[in-house]
Amino acid sequence: MSTTTEPTTNGVAAPPLSPLDVLTLPQAAAYLQLPPDMLQAEATNRQLRGRRLGDEWRFVREDLVRWVRTDPVPPAIPxxxxxxxxxxxxxxxxxxxxxxxxxxxxxxxxx
Structure with a gap:
């Protein structure tokens, strides 16, 4: 059975991720293939679940997947x-x- 690895932003392969793995902002952005600034803005606006520790962000992989799968609710228009x-x-x-x-x-x- 082969093991897949997840890339990090510095190009070094990381160990396989489990659903509860904690990722840094660059790792989360690489995992979702999105710009880090976008994820940081979503986390700052509380649209994406994450934790700020000092100047750094941490994200749980499972929360990232849930965020991507969630359909945004359009605003109510009378x-x-x-x-x-x-x-x-x-x-x-x-x-x-x-x-x-x-x-x-x-x-x-x-x-």
Missing amino acids: DETEEEYQEFLATLARHRDEIDRYHGCGKYAPE
Whole structure:
């Protein structure tokens, strides 16, 4: 059985990583094939789980994988204004009234 190794930023092969291995910022960036500045910004903004120890960052490999797999949630964008919603409800009521009148039901039902 062959063992794969993970590269480090200085070009020296590191031992195989387990899901709980702790990586430095350059190692995490190399693992994800992303710029270190991007990972640092995501960690600083608390979008990516990491720990700052003095001037250095540490990341758990499992958290990096979870971050990549997580779909970002788009911001909620209202479909319509309150006035548009009220107009929609009024239109529904008019159409419902027309349908009830045509079929003789609702308030148009024979008694």
